[in-house]
Amino acid sequence: MSAEQSDLSVRGRQWFEALSGENGVTASGPASVLKADAVLGDETVRFLAVVPDPESRFPRARKGEVGLEQAWTLAKYVRETIELDKGATPRPIVAVVDVPSQAYGRREELIGIYLACAAAVDAYATARMAGHPVIALLVGKAMSGAFLAHGYQANRILALDDPGVMVHAMGKAAAARVTKRSVEDLDALGETVVPMSYDIRNYAKLGLLHKVIKGVAADSLGADAVALVRKELVAAISDTRAGGRDLSIRLESDAAKKVRHASIEVRKRLIEQWPDA
Amino acid sequence: MDVLNFTYPGETRVSHRAHVGVVGSGDLEILLEPSPDGAAHVRVRTSVDGYAPIWRKVLDRFFSRYKGCVSIEINDFGATPGMVMLRLQQAVEEQGQ
Amino acid sequence: MSVTIDLQRFLARRSFVELSARERAHALLDKGSGKELVGPFDRQHSVWLEMQNIVPQEDDGVVVIHGRMDGKPAVVVAIEGAFQGGSMGEVAGQKIVCALELAKRDHERGIPTRPVLLLETGGVRLQEANLGLAVIAEIHAAIIALRPYVPVVAVIAGLVGCFGGMSLAAALCSHLILTRQARLGMNGPEVIEQEAGIAEMDAGDKRLVWSLIGGEQRAAVGLIDDLVEDDAEAVAHAVRAAFQARRPVQHRSEQVDFFLERLAAIDPEQVKDGAALRALWGKGEVK
Structure with a gap:
């Protein structure tokens, strides 16, 4: 097993904690979904993240994957936000995104991971349409179905300019197997066929990103870096409020x-x- | 993917267009429409490389009987000559309706 | 008299699964009413496939037919499973997004257009990776935005089934119709076998695969709305009936507390096959 697969990413948790000032662990929910309401700029913002939980009771969702519990819980925490703000100014929701994939497993398919992920999509889209500025902050991987469920319904998508930050429909190793190419060939192809690229700077060329935040390495969370990201989030929230809800x-x-x-x-x-x- | 072009003399004008088939395994898609000039033009995109002589043969045979002034575009996904012939005939039939 | 009608019906019966996307769409609309929009002669094919030396299809594998259903305006968007596994590329997906958005615009203008999706897709087209994924997110958004106006009805007939990000799209629809030939799942069996090993999923074991994610199983545990025979008329009937029914008060994807409770009651060690889930969620054997 490659280092890429065996190492559990800590980025999602670190950025969540740095931005919200809380650990995000809830009494009732699974340890893999972090939630906090914290002040950003001059208002309260709901932060959400999916992180690894080696103790998860679903064995195929222990490495930060979006599985059944994670997706349904995201749906719950997002809808909770809509309820909380009924009749008030809808608070922004920031999805801190560092998700390697959806959970691949027999139970997941049987029990309906497609529906769980759809529920998360539904909740985020409903929040967006209800006027909650929804911002996705990519600090690590934003892969495939996991990104659909956690982040891709956002009004604005921000990404750190870091080689470990990537959006793609399929993990590199799996894509290489399926397309019968080497990982190197895949990288070369991404330079000419832009949507195939794993590089966040090429992803930016597709016009889907609101902004690539330059000068912030995803693994070094110094005070300046965090302050810069907070500033960009505030700017994206205000940009969202000035625009449409689709x-x-x-x-x-x-x-x-x-x-x-x-x-x-x-x-x-x-x-x-x-x-x- | 090979891209091949063929031209044949045409005699009869056609007024309609036709679409048949899908770009699926062993099948092909044909778009047939009136030609801008008095000739018949065929443009083939095929997933199977190196079969230009076979295409020439099949199309020669087809245009030995069919004299429409048509522009034909073929998107082929490994169809057999028999399948190509069948789809060409279907396209002409549909065009005539 | 009734014998004659039954016989006529039997003789007229034709497989829906075996129809092309275009034929399927027409089969659901009032006879002769369908008109294709942005058809093959518009030549809106994928630029990305050609760049990678792959033969494109001129409609990019998605057929949009506007017509009438029970006299009401309707749009049927059908994915052609035979072309690139029904995969979602930039153009294919954008046709779906735009058709759904135009149906919504119709409703805002008082035109009661009925939207139907015929899903036959493996999900993202790998050759267009990030644009495929992006457009699937837009399809999700468009379904959710349209649903408050009119039921969005989806059919998964088979044989491709509905996978990847498009399985989420299916789950977001108001009314979901499957045949026994259809499968609905997020990750295809081959992908799971690849990622998790053959002990987790033996993709070659068709019986196992269908017992987990096949139409009959999905119906038995209440995850879909209708299980229909592979018959064009039966599918058309089920689609029309779906528009007669009242819009669900809550879509399944909105029933968060209900499904979280269900999930909490599941012991992952015990629930590994179709029968175990039926024992928990089953409404009894389907006919």
């Missing part, structure tokens, strides 16, 4: 207009051809 902004950036022009063109045609009644 995801249309992801097709509006200059980068998106360039790389996702096929998306824009197919939309244009469908809108033109759609019958009036």
